[in-house]
Amino acid sequence: MSANAPVKSISNETTFLEDTADPDILDGHLWRMCEKVADRAKARDQAGHTVTLKLKRADFSLISRRTTLREPTQTADRIYRTARALFDQLGDAGPYRLLGAGISDLAPGIDADRTADLLDPGAAQRDRAERATDKIRERFGPDAILKGRALR
Numbered sequence: 001m002s003a004n005a006p007v008k009s010i011s012n013e014t015t016f017l018e019d020t021a022d023p024d025i026l027d028g029h030l031w032r033m034c035e036k037v038a039d040r041a042k043a044r045d046q047a048g049h050t051v052t053l054k055l056k057r058a059d060f061s062l063i064s065r066r067t068t069l070r071e072p073t074q075t076a077d078r079i080y081r082t083a084r085a086l087f088d089q090l091g092d093a094g095p096y097r098l099l100g101a102g103i104s105d106l107a108p109g110i111d112a113d114r115t116a117d118l119l120d121p122g123a124a125q126r127d128r129a130e131r132a133t134d135k136i137r138e139r140f141g142p143d144a145i146l147k148g149r150a151l152r
Contacts, residue, residue, distance in 0.1 A: 009048070
């Protein structure tokens with residue numbers, strides 16, 4: 001792969017030291033990964049139409065789920081909520097050795113998160129809060145503001 005090849009996806013994953021089925025640990029890691037994916041997408045001025053969840057069990061069997069959104073996104077909140085819904089649909093409590101999240105089918109960042117979600121009236125407010133948080137972190141550093149779920 002060439003260093004100049006276009007990026008096709010943005011993702012983040014972690015392998016646990018010990019397999020885990022603890023929902024709080026998994027949720028905390030999933031949120032942090034989605035934040036990293038969103039930060040990378042914003043830094044590249046890109047957004048993804050497709051959100052992917054990746055899990056690996058102790059026996060190394062791989063589970064991968066994805067869904068395509070109506071419009072591209074680059075917000076941690078929307079990536080997390082989509083990946084979390086995919087996780088909840090599995091109905092499998094683990095344990096897991098690896099967890100990953102990402103976006104693909106990339107588009108320019110200017111196309112991201114343009115329309116309101118009529119089924120989620122709080123989405124626009126969370127989007128504005130995330131953009132304000134981004135500006136504060138840009139000025140004062142990445143640890144200037146942390147969400148509670150990031151501490152799990």
